[in-house]
Amino acid sequence: MLTAIIAITLLALVLGLVLGYASIKFKVEGDPIADQIDKLLPQTQCGQCSFPGCRPYAEAIAAGEADINRCPPGGEATIEALADLLEVEAKPLDDECGVEKPKTLAVIDEDRCIGCTLCIQACPVDAILGSAKHMHTVIADECTGCELCLPPCPVDCIDMVETEVNPNTWRWPDPARIDIKVGDKNGAE
Amino acid sequence: MAEYALILISTILVNNIVLVKFLGLCPFMGVSRKLETAMGMGLATTFVLTLSSISSYMINEFLLIPLNIEFLRTISFIFVIAVVVQFTELVVHKTSPILYQVLGIFLPLITTNCAVLGVALLNVQEGHGFLESALYGFGAAVGFSMVLVIFAAMRERIAVADVPVPFQGAAIALITAGLMSMAFMGFAGLVK
Numbered sequence: 001m002l003t004a005i006i007a008i009t010l011l012a013l014v015l016g017l018v019l020g021y022a023s024i025k026f027k028v029e030g031d032p033i034a035d036q037i038d039k040l041l042p043q044t045q046c047g048q049c050s051f052p053g054c055r056p057y058a059e060a061i062a063a064g065e066a067d068i069n070r071c072p073p074g075g076e077a078t079i080e081a082l083a084d085l086l087e088v089e090a091k092p093l094d095d096e097c098g099v100e101k102p103k104t105l106a107v108i109d110e111d112r113c114i115g116c117t118l119c120i121q122a123c124p125v126d127a128i129l130g131s132a133k134h135m136h137t138v139i140a141d142e143c144t145g146c147e148l149c150l151p152p153c154p155v156d157c158i159d160m161v162e163t164e165v166n167p168n169t170w171r172w173p174d175p176a177r178i179d180i181k182v183g184d185k186n187g188a189e
Numbered sequence: 190m191a192e193y194a195l196i197l198i199s200t201i202l203v204n205n206i207v208l209v210k211f212l213g214l215c216p217f218m219g220v221s222r223k224l225e226t227a228m229g230m231g232l233a234t235t236f237v238l239t240l241s242s243i244s245s246y247m248i249n250e251f252l253l254i255p256l257n258i259e260f261l262r263t264i265s266f267i268f269v270i271a272v273v274v275q276f277t278e279l280v281v282h283k284t285s286p287i288l289y290q291v292l293g294i295f296l297p298l299i300t301t302n303c304a305v306l307g308v309a310l311l312n313v314q315e316g317h318g319f320l321e322s323a324l325y326g327f328g329a330a331v332g333f334s335m336v337l338v339i340f341a342a343m344r345e346r347i348a349v350a351d352v353p354v355p356f357q358g359a360a361i362a363l364i365t366a367g368l369m370s371m372a373f374m375g376f377a378g379l380v381k
Contacts, residue, residue: 015272026283
């Protein structure tokens with residue numbers, strides 16, 4: 001009985017040492033903090049935070065140049081996740097960036113569209129299809145609801161439609177955004 | 190020499206770990222959707238299986254038997270396998286970040302791949318020596334990788350095939366696996 005306990009303990013000790021040595025020897029630079037922040041952001045690329053996209057905003061947060069409360073599409077959930085990650089106090093959304101709105105979707109009124117391609121150039125996620133003098137349309141699955149296509153449209157043919165999550169449109173969180181090592185922290189949005 | 194060749198052929202074809210012994214079915218089903226992941230998984234499993242059958246042989250021979258504590262075999266084997274997998278994960282993370290990303294969760298899941306523990310226990314059961322254990326582990330892993338890659342290639346074709354609705358997805362995959370297993374029964378009798 002005692003031999004068994006001692007043998008297993010020694011085995012554990014030796015294997016532990018091997019692993020400890022390996023983790024030092026094969027150390028990999030961990031995820032830079034900007035990557036982790038970028039993963040928490042909603043990737044709407046809307047620019048409401050005054051940065052030209054989610055990635056630059058993440059880098060600014062990582063560098064300490066921007067506050068964590070400048071992301072209206074992400075809303076409270078994102079702010080809380082960021083506060084959790086960076087171990088700072090969560091604070092309410094910054095008014096100058098906008099207000100939290102339910103997720104919307106751009107819809108082009110196809111009768112009024114003149115095919116000017118201005119909205120295509122404005123779309124940060126290439127969710128608008130069409131060519132010059134031809135009617136455009138929005139790929140619903142790709143649209144992030146950032147509203148950047150509204151100002152350039154000369155005939156105001158784009159409307160924002162509220163989308164409610166129903167059993168047909170609900171999707172599992174993107175698996176790439178779930179960090180296995182630290183648990184399901186990033187999956188909860 | 191012929192004996193070692195026989196072990197290899199036997200483990201790769203005749204007693205294929207997945208299709209004949211039905212071990213390691215979860216990665217077989219889980220990682221076989223894309224050819225690249227299947228290859229990566231096959232490589233990682235080959236590495237782990239060979240290393241773990243060698244180390245569990247040594248644990249068994251130099252620790253458990255001399256101290257007369259063979260009843261701790263399963264737990265100490267699992268122990269060793271977990272460490273080998275962790276070690277592999279560290280090495281893969283360092284040497285090939287792309288493979289690390291492709292394998293993702295499946296890398297730590299090799300720990301629970303029953304083929305790994307199965308091979309270690311089969312080695313003990315059949316009284317294999319050092320080289321035999323290593324070859325048995327290696328052969329089993331090669332067999333595993335081979336059927337995984339074949340299966341992944343088939344599933345890539347099935348994905349674009351016109352499968353009747355009730356058979357789509359997992360159903361047709363399982364049927365395919367069953368047919369493959371039957372095909373591998375043709376090897377029975379190749380080696381005594």
